Amino acid sequence: xxxxxxxxxxxxxxxxxxxxxxxxxxxxxxxxxxxxxxxxxxxxxxxxxxxxxxxxxxxxxxxxxxxxxxxxxxxxxxxxxxxxxxxxxxxxxxxxxxxxxxxxxxxxxxxxxxxxxxxxxxxxxxxxxxxxxxxxxxxxxxxxxxxxxxxxxxxxxxxxxxxxxxxxxxxxxxxxxxxxxxxxxxxxxxxxxxxxxxxxxxxxxxxxxxxxxxxxxxxxxxxxxxxxxx
Amino acid sequence: xxxxxxxxxxxxxxxxxxxxxxxxxxxxxxxxxxxxxxxxxxxxxxxxxxxxxxxxxxxxxxxxxxxxxxxxxxxxxxxxxxxxxxxxxxxxxxxxxxxxxxxxxxxxxxxxxxxxxxxxxxxxxxxxxxxxxxxxxxxxxxxxxxxxxxxxxxxxxxxxxxxxxxxxxxxxxxxxxxxxxxxxxxxxxxxxxxxxxxxxxxxxxxxxxxxxxxxxxxxxxxxxxxxxxx
DNA sequence: ACAATGTAATAGTAATACTATTAACTTTGA
DNA sequence: TCAAAGTTAATAGTATTACTATTACATTGT
Numbered sequence: 245x246x247x248x249x250x251x252x253x254x255x256x257x258x259x260x261x262x263x264x265x266x267x268x269x270x271x272x273x274x275x276x277x278x279x280x281x282x283x284x285x286x287x288x289x290x291x292x293x294x295x296x297x298x299x300x301x302x303x304x305x306x307x308x309x310x311x312x313x314x315x316x317x318x319x320x321x322x323x324x325x326x327x328x329x330x331x332x333x334x335x336x337x338x339x340x341x342x343x344x345x346x347x348x349x350x351x352x353x354x355x356x357x358x359x360x361x362x363x364x365x366x367x368x369x370x371x372x373x374x375x376x377x378x379x380x381x382x383x384x385x386x387x388x389x390x391x392x393x394x395x396x397x398x399x400x401x402x403x404x405x406x407x408x409x410x411x412x413x414x415x416x417x418x419x420x421x422x423x424x425x426x427x428x429x430x431x432x433x434x435x436x437x438x439x440x441x442x443x444x445x446x447x448x449x450x451x452x453x454x455x456x457x458x459x460x461x462x463x464x465x466x467x468x469x470x471x472x473x474x
Numbered sequence: 475x476x477x478x479x480x481x482x483x484x485x486x487x488x489x490x491x492x493x494x495x496x497x498x499x500x501x502x503x504x505x506x507x508x509x510x511x512x513x514x515x516x517x518x519x520x521x522x523x524x525x526x527x528x529x530x531x532x533x534x535x536x537x538x539x540x541x542x543x544x545x546x547x548x549x550x551x552x553x554x555x556x557x558x559x560x561x562x563x564x565x566x567x568x569x570x571x572x573x574x575x576x577x578x579x580x581x582x583x584x585x586x587x588x589x590x591x592x593x594x595x596x597x598x599x600x601x602x603x604x605x606x607x608x609x610x611x612x613x614x615x616x617x618x619x620x621x622x623x624x625x626x627x628x629x630x631x632x633x634x635x636x637x638x639x640x641x642x643x644x645x646x647x648x649x650x651x652x653x654x655x656x657x658x659x660x661x662x663x664x665x666x667x668x669x670x671x672x673x674x675x676x677x678x679x680x681x682x683x684x685x686x687x688x689x690x691x692x693x694x695x696x697x698x699x700x701x702x703x704x
Numbered sequence: 705a706c707a708a709t710g711t712a713a714t715a716g717t718a719a720t721a722c723t724a725t726t727a728a729c730t731t732t733g734a
Numbered sequence: 735t736c737a738a739a740g741t742t743a744a745t746a747g748t749a750t751t752a753c754t755a756t757t758a759c760a761t762t763g764t
Contacts (some may be wrong), residue, residue, distance in 0.1 A: 263742095270742080286616040291720065304723080305743055314723070344703050380610045386516040388671050397672070404675050422685045423665055424679045428693075430664050431657045438656060441618050442627070445634050447653045457650045461657075461691065463700030470693030473574045493710090500711075521751065534754085535712055542752070711760070720751075730741070 252362075254326040257395050260319050263309045271309055273299045276365040278316060283370035285315060287378045315384070318396050321382050324375050325399045327360070327368065328353065332406065342413040348461060349410055352404075354432040354455045404429055405464045415466040424465065428458050482592070484556040487625050490549050493539045496674040501539055503529045505553075506595040508546060510666060514598040517608045543551040544615070544691065548626050551612050555607050555629045557590070558583065562636065577689060579640055583633075584685045606666045634659055645696040654695065658688050 253266070265271030277298050282290045292313060296302040332352050339345040354438040357372035383397060391397070407425035411418065418424075435454040438446035448454045492573070495501030507528050512520045522543060526532040540546040544697075562582050569575040587602035613627060621627070637655035641648065665684040668676035678684045 465694040468698040
């Protein structure tokens with residue numbers, strides 16, 4: 245990543261945490277170790293008790309930072325989407341050609357994640373795997389509407405809207421820019437998951453990432469109105 | 475639905491249940507009421523204890539049928555996909571034109587669900603909502619690979635393959651038939667969810683279902699190779 | 705009639721999410 | 735300088751949930 249991005253701080257909705265984990269050493273260790281643990285054992289098996297043991301503190305200390313483990317998941321996924329957004333905005337900022345810009349955007353949003361040295365306590369590769377496996381659990385809940393009103397999903401929504409806007413910039417008459425944008429973002433996570441667990445349900449594999457598929461998908465629908473039978 | 479479908483029994487992998495819920499009155503009530511309860515309170519809040527109370531039996535009776543609530547969810551989602559598959563196969567069976575057949579298939583797979591009187595103890599409209607909200611939780615687990623080996627997801631996989639085959643029948647040179655098929659099935663659930671909870675992230679709403687969007691998406695990519703910059 | 709099988713009830717255990725309270729440090733300001 | 739105030743961490747819980755072991759009752763087929 246570029247030097248300029250080094251000092252950028254990902255802003256998370258303050259309602260998601262009780263005490264900002266970036267504000268203390270223990271907080272950073274909570275983030276660092278929870279990413280590793282959720283990556284290793286999955287969100288269901290992960291508990292604050294286990295985390296407390298691992299950071300050589302205890303359960304209740306973690307509760308000073310996050311109300312419950314669901315909020316911690318919201319923090320992690322928000323951070324991930326915010327981090328992706330920075331990369332996107334930074335990389336495509338000066339691009340004039342809307343087609344090139346959209347192509348670059350899809351590349352950034354669908355590729356496999358690489359380590360970013362700017363955030364030493366966060367393993368972005370593990371975090372990407374967490375998002376692939378757990379992201380939908382962050383909003384497939386009974387509380388989704390109230391949490392949405394509280395702005396817990398704003399970063400993700402902003403990212404979809406950015407993509408949607410770029411789609412419109414390429415074809416202003418296309419009526420499904422929001423649906424296409426959300427399909428690409430969610431679909432990318434899904435294809436990555438299938439590649440790891442249901443290889444027969446995807447054409448993506450180790451040396452064939454989802455990126456070219458989604459590029460073809462998006463630009464086909466933007467360049468054609470298909471012929472259909474009655 | 476057509477008369478012929480009335481007596482068709484949806485076949486579920488026998489490893490998913492301990493005792494076949496179709497084999498007894500209590501079993502059918504377990505299915506019937508669990509659908510209503512999960513629809514009403516969500517999968518997280520749903521417990522066998524609450525279900526036992528509701529069916530005027532108790533917790534342990536339910537454990538005679540399902541090992542745990544995750545297995546019950548697998549049963550319900552499997553039933554749903556099996557039910558969809560029957561509708562698909564029955565409706566498109568005699569169709570000769572691959573384009574018309576694919577179009578009809580996408581319509582069936584992406585439309586909103588209507589009540590099916592053939593299965594009196596199953597509310598298909600509620601079940602469809604459950605699938606929209608909970609389906610991904612059935613496979614986003616640590617146990618996905620072993621459960622997959624045990625064939626817990628075969629019906630869903632067969633459905634994706636049917637769609638994939640129909641895509642290939644329209645354009646034999648298209649290299650992403652499996653990815654496109656899985657994108658449509660999962661994407662349809664996602665668009666239905668967004669329509670209910672994140673309306674700004676989709677162009678689908680009450681009087682504009684995902685169906686025309688997905689038809690345009692699929693036939694565009696099958697009819698065009700888009701032009702891209704270098 | 706009665707054994708075999710199916711169904712239900714009781715009464716638990718273990719693990720998890722979460723909380724109340726106290727103890728120990730840090731900071732700050734006169 | 736040093737005690738008060740504020741911050742952070744540790745201890746020791748409770749309530750709920752998922753799940754199980756055991757026993758009792760009901761139904762069915764020969």
